[in-house]
Amino acid sequence: MVSIKDVARIAGVSDKTVSRVVNREPNVTQDTIEKVQSAIDALGYIPNLAARSIRSSRTNIIGIITDYISTTPYSGDIVRGVQDWAGANGRTVLLANTDGNAEREANIWRTFKAHRxxxxxxxxxxxxxxxxxxxxxxxxxxxxxxxxxxxxxxxxIEPDDFGGSYALTQHLVELGHRRIGYIRLNPLLLGANQRLDAFLAATQAGGIAENDIIVRLGMEGPIGAETNYVYREALSILSMPNRPTALVCGNDEMALQAYLAALSLGLRIPDDITIVGFDDFRTVSLALKPELTTVALPYYDLGWQGAEMLNDLAEGASAIERRILKCNLVGRQSSK
Amino acid sequence: MVSIKDVARIAGVSDKTVSRVVNREPNVTQDTIEKVQSAIDALGYIPNLAARSIRSSRTNIIGIITDYISTTPYSGDIVRGVQDWAGANGRTVLLANTDGNAEREANIWRTFKAHRxxxxxxxxxxxxxxxxxxxxxxxxxxxxxxxxxxxxxxxxIEPDDFGGSYALTQHLVELGHRRIGYIRLNPLLLGANQRLDAFLAATQAGGIAENDIIVRLGMEGPIGAETNYVYREALSILSMPNRPTALVCGNDEMALQAYLAALSLGLRIPDDITIVGFDDFRTVSLALKPELTTVALPYYDLGWQGAEMLNDLAEGASAIERRILKCNLVGRQSSK
DNA sequence: ATATCGAATGTCGACGTCGTCATTTCAATT
DNA sequence: AATTGAAATGACGACGTCGACATTCGATAT
Known part of the structure; x- marks a missing residue:
């Protein structure tokens, strides 16, 4: 590999002068800069960051540790947000995945530390x-x-599941719905409870009677291997003699199953039944016809802002911050 | 940061001896090993990989350059496959995303080279x-x-779209379908043509008359901002007086829309109409009721085996290899 | 011509690790 | 006790970069 010394030799200057040019330090003649630059171009010299880092004890690398990267398709957007911040700020991203395995996680921390x-x-x-x-x-x-x-x-840094769910429910109340079904997420998910709590709070605030609320469990069991009751429960709710006019689903994937249930019962969406989801998992929410009213999770921003927070921390900020990001209602055609 | 010299001082040996212990070199007394090891533990010493790499000019880091990471949800599995290989072989993964931007891509290559x-x-x-x-x-x-x-x-290394599509079509022919609809992917996608070609080849081989094949375009336009005709085209095909008995969709997301179209026309799947997809995009294929017959893309294996191939290359293998991975038919309940 | 001073450039060493080679230790053999 | 040889350990330098400091250069003022 070509090093700073090779460049120095070709340009007929000292290695330190090359270093000055590379790092855009002041007090270098224009003439010298050009000589050095053309030597750099001729040799295709690229500074060795490892060498730089052992001198400066700063690597400009940030690490990402993820858990179950493949179970939640769009959460990859978090990683994208981090990457974009890194790219815009001259950092590089080291990525590792635990798959929920503790031993692997310990290894990853070790490796990351080894990379300083x-x-x-x-x-x-x-x-x-x-x-x-x-x-x-x-x-x-x-x-x-x-x-x-x-x-x-x-x-x-976390999404405001509660706020998003509250806004979504309020939206339904404002549309005039007085009897609403709810299919809840796997209780193991933190969002499951926050979303349900917000739903219950918002319906109560909207003056909806408790027995006009029909809550069913849609999934349970270990993440990645859950048992799915959504379709069955959706059919059951939608077949009730006094069927609700709106059905809230824990996420968009559940909403998809609710669509299938509704359509197979001959119900039209949103004329006969309003269906809403959560996540704005676009491969589903935009593919559904009519398109799905849902709440967007700010995955990309979680990544970007998380990287910003980390940077503050690495620069010496010592305060612990707990940031909550808003989840925005995305109104589409499935609610009326 | 604690270095090898700190450990040496505490253990009362030379830095080189610590190095020997760390790298499990032979010819070190058991006694010395223990002394050194306890110093390492006491100080929490972790070797500095940057320093190691400037000596050995080997970093054990492999880089991943991705393009549109968020448009194809499950393709993140490729990255997971690479990571798993890396974890199992003592490598670390540096990740960067171009978002299809050429300037960014050039920067990424530069950065990766700088990291050697x-x-x-x-x-x-x-x-x-x-x-x-x-x-x-x-x-x-x-x-x-x-x-x-x-x-x-x-x-x-690539998936065998052609083979997968051929097997899928053959499956339909074997089920006895003699009149089949086809909604094709955005022609910009390489898979679009391979899948359609295989479909046409397999139907022809199966003795299906050319005018019993109804091919429609489902999407077109730039990736990430395409116009979507799938629902409309599915409705159109399924409303034909002599409607086909099976409908093949370019991917699972399209199949989802075909489901919605079929159900809204009062058709039952698979009794009235067989619908199949491609990709085995599980958030959709398993959420659909009945579950979707489709073809699985070997994303994870592409990643893992790609990493293996790269390793061979880095170790000196000079032969250019072009590997094609099989796409397996995943038979579920949507075909009959 | 000479002194002065800032600008331009160079020399040297340190960062952390490990390969090379030299030295020390120790047990086995004469 | 002296010799031998292998095992164990250590001293040193190089990898590529850049900070600290030293030196040289060139222009201006005397």
Whole structure:
């Protein structure tokens, strides 16, 4: 590999002068700059960041630790947000995936430390409580789409499931719905409870009677291997003699199944039944006809802002911040 | 940061001896090993990989360059496959995303070279032809889910869209379907043509008359901003007086729309109409009721095997290999 | 011509690790 | 006790970069 010394030799200057040119330091003649630059171009010289980092003890690398990357398709957008921030700020991203395996996680922390990375974004693919196994040597860490278990202090950034669900429910109340069905997510998911709680709070605030609320469990069991009751429950709710006029689903994938149930019963959406989802998982929400009213999770922003927070931390900010990002209602044609 | 010298001082040995222990070199007394090990544990010493790499000019880092990571949800599995291989083989993964932007791509190559990574996996998120902008200095590179434009020589690994589509079509012929509709993908996608070609070849081989094949265009326009005709075309095909008994969709998302169209016409799946997809995009294929017969893309294996191929290349193998991975038929309840 | 001073450039060493080679230790053999 | 040889350990330098400091250069003022 061509090094700074090779460039120096070709340009007929010292290695330090090349270094000055590369790092755009002042007090270098225009003439010298050109000589050096053409030597760089001729040799295709690219500075060795490893060497740089052992001198400066700063790597400009941030690490991402993810868990179940493939179970929640769009959460990859978190990673994209981080990457875009990194690209815009001269950082590089090291990525590793635990698959929920503790031993693997410990290894990843070790490797990241060996790389002397500047910080870690600990990204949960579904919104939940986590306990990073960072070990004794500490690295600046920000939890993304998650927060720390009781007793652990980490900065974190999360979506406002509660607020999003509240807004969505309010939307239905404003449309005049007085009897509403609800199919809830796997209770293991943090969002499941927050969304349901907000739904119940908003319906109550909207003056809807308790027995005009029909709540059913849509899924349960371990993440990635859950049992799915959604279709059956949707059929059951929609077959009730006094069927509700709106059906709220824990997420868009559930809404899809509710669509199928509704259509197979000959119901038209949204004329006979309003159906709404959550996540704005676009491969589903936009493919459904009519397109689905849902709530968008701010995945990309979680990543971008999480990276910003991490940067603050790595620069010395010591305050622990717990940031909550808004989930916006996305009104489409499935609600009326 | 604690270095090898700190450990040496505490253990009362030379830095080289610590190095020997860390790297499990022979000819070290058991006694010394223990002394050193306890110093390592006490200090929490972790070797600095950057320092190691400037000596050995081997980083054990492989880079992944992706394009449109968020448009094809499950293709993140390619990355997961790479990561798993890396984890199992002591490598670390550097990740960057071009978003289809050439300038960004050039920057990424520069950065990767600056990190002196061992090789690059150039991953396309949808199957296509690519022209990596790797610049003059070369790094071992393998193209994943893509192959090189004419004139460029790169090793590559791709899914066998043709074979998968052929098997799927054959399955329908074997089920006795003699009149079949086909909604095709955006022609910009490489898979679009391969899948359609295989469909036409398999129907012809199965003795189906040309005018019993109804092909419609489902999508067109730039990736990520296409116009979608699927629902309309599905309705149109399914409303024909002599409607086909099976409908093949370019991918699972299209199949979803075909389901909606069929149900809204009061048709039952699969009794009145067989519908099949492609991709085995599980959030859709398993959520559909009945579950969708489709073809699985070997995303994970593309990643894992791509990493293997890259490793061979980095170790000195000079042969260019073009590997094609099988796409397996996944029979479920939507075909009969 | 000479002194002065800032600008331009160079020399040197340190960062952390490990290969090379030299030195020390120790047990086995004469 | 002296010799031998292998095993164990250490000293040193190089990898590529850049900070600290030293030196040289060139222009201006005397």
């Amino acid at each position: 990375i500047d910080g870690v974004l600990y990204v949960a693919m579904y919104h939940r409580t986590v306990a990073p196994a960072s070990g004794d040597v500490s690295i600046p860490t920000v939890l993304v789409n998650s927060h720390a278990e009781a007793g652990l202090t980490y900065s974190s | 990574i061992d090789g690059v996996l150039y991953v396309a998120m949808y199957h296509r032809t690519v022209a990596p902008a790797s610049g003059d200095v070369s790094i071992p590179t393998v193209l994943v889910n893509s192959h090189a434009e004419a004139g460029l020589t790169y090793s590559s």
